[in-house]
Amino acid sequence: MPSCVVRVEGASANEPKIRAFLEEEYPRVVATVALAGGSRASAEDAVQEALARAWERSERGERIDSLGAWVTTVALNLSRSRWRRVMAERRARARLGPATPQHPVPEDALDLDRALARLSRRQREAVVLRYYLGEDVAGIARILGVSDGTVKTTLHRARKALAEALDDREDDRVGT
């Protein structure tokens, strides 16, 4: 793999924000996108692409109020593109070598992993945004582009499905 020295052009006004995002939010946003569907490689690709777009838009004068929410939204959209995921996989393999070892699923999370796989894409996204990224209903609605009511219904159904899959007899309540 050839090594390239890449010179970042000048210092843009928005670079501190981008750096701050990379330091503070990027790790969990990538994990969120990966948990919602897709591999780590495709999630990283989607989040980096979304961040680059946000950066470019900001430099052009467009306002993005919440960089984290914007990047999460766009990255989730990008990650839903199946072809894009395929290409990301291939680029990742090209970068890392012929065989990329798959990350083993922790044994104590196997049940949840299987249960998540049985949810629809939308349900999985809502669950991950809620329980991993800690978004509230309104925040999830903004990111997914749906109404609050749809989020509540989605979470309700997802939680019910997870409870059945995990053989859990908890109260049927969406956490607040």
Added chain:
Amino acid sequence: MSGLDDRIREGLERLARPADGSDIIEDVARRRRRLRVVRRARTATLALAVVAGSAAGVWGLSRAFDFDRQTQPGVSGGRNGLIAFSAKTEENDWDILVVNPDGSGLRPLVAGPHGEIHPVWSPDGKRLAYITQRERTASLQIVEADGSDRDKVFGAPGPLFRPAWSPDGSRIAIASASGQLLILELARSTYIAQSLGIPILGAPAWSPDANHLAFAGGQEEPMSYEEQAQIYTWDVERRKLMRVTDMTGAPTDPVWSPDGSRIAFINEWVGEGCPSMASELGPDDPFFGLHVVDVQTQVTTRLIARACHGPPAWSPDASRVALVGGEEPASVVIVMDVDSPEDPLMGIKVEGEAPSIAWSPDGRLIAFSAGDSIRVAPIGRSASEIVSGIGTLGDIAWQPVTAPVAGPTVGAPTSPSADPIGCPTDGDPLPGSYRPSDPQIEEDAGGLGEGRLARPRIYEDDARPLRCRYLLVVPAPDGDILYSAVPEARWLPGLPGAPTVLMSAEIDGQPGQEVVVAFGGPGHPHRTGVVFTLEGERLRAMRVAGARVSIYPTAAVPLSGEFAVGIDCAGEPGTIVTTSGAFASGGDLHYDITRTFHRARGTVFEEIDRETFTVDVGTEGERWPETADDPFRSCPR
């Protein structure tokens, strides 16, 4: 918080593998630079480079299958822009959704716990104003076209009528059900309440010069024919009110003609039935129908007696008007030339009453609600459904584009340019206007007529003309759609569900160059392709038969099912590679992938290679076999 919630949370923490962002700023910066190149090239090149054995052409864009507009939230559509509409579902209150004119990309733009209604695009198409209606209060909100930056601009203690943008987009006029007219200055976030002295009965309308507002005013619930509303104009600068009509009936929904000389309005029959009451009253009865009043002379002319519901929708060039007539329980969407109303261009029966109508910004299509569906129809042709089953539908609004394209004229060619490669010195707009029904489609070897290379004047958002742009104008296989080639391989707006076009090259005007174009898409799974050869400014088209090309827009990839992507072989002209697959969910999840390579030889697409393989889909993503080579590789010889 319940035990289940804790279990989910803790489990996700264990499953998650947070990434390390400390070392990737340069990767992101590199992507940003690439985006800028793509963006400059995309706006700079609405053309194809025709490449033959002579020149290599520019491949950077044509080989990239563009995902930008398919994956970013709320990105606007093609020349005609998105169609925004309000819809009420069983689950939610009114929300505002958007959809591309071909029915793809349906998604919510504004959704919330209250009723979001009356979407109206700003004149530049970059923002949408709408009303959020709560139980007792309402507010005017503005949102960016991509759904971001929602701003509450104004609140009122009661319902608000549909807002009206001033022609320059700097102001919004809005009327409340309590009869107040307000003009909001957006830049200064201020508003001025206009004291008119009469109650306002509906949405106001700006004159094209923004000096006047027209509205229906008067008694809200007339008790008799004598106590009726009239059409008024309000001089915004001089604060002067003028009554324009003096009619018996209930004039409503005034709409200015785009040249500002006339106001059209519906004079509604206040009784029941439509148009049976007209037949009872007689055809000359002045009460009823679509009227046009000359603003200067105030002479009112009735155009058609069958109209029942408003508001009338003027075409962008003011030559035509669309309105709703018909007999209950169905309505009829009628389109007519203003100068020959007795001979309507089309009449489409729709279920339900009072559909909302919107013209496409290019004036060639109308969109209208019909029951629980939205349909789009080219003028004079049948309508196709693009949205259905969402719920009750409200207002429709078609996003105007900010970069008008001086469309090419198909017909007699202009004289060949002396310098097909160089840029014209002073823009080169083509004469005439673009009429998709005009071209002579010849039944040659494939039913495809000759294409044409055109150099229109194209404007960027800031209205600076761009030069040196070439468009490839291609009569489509269906004979209805002319295709303007862009690197992303998009159709011009035409019939809904128009197929995707894939091209193998970009045009730079070199004589003798070729471009291979393949057509495909939903409902056209195995279209054939065309080879175009540039001769002067005309393109000689040869239909390529026998291509087994399956092209499917990735924007519409369903959760499960078949998908396909087409590209070229490492940028080689005259080649097309398609990767198609089916997602199989029975048993182990996997894709069955077929990759097919074609090269155009003469008039035939020959399949030169094919490979099939399986991609396993696990919870950690897809695992492609090592033997599946990069689809961008060179084609076999």
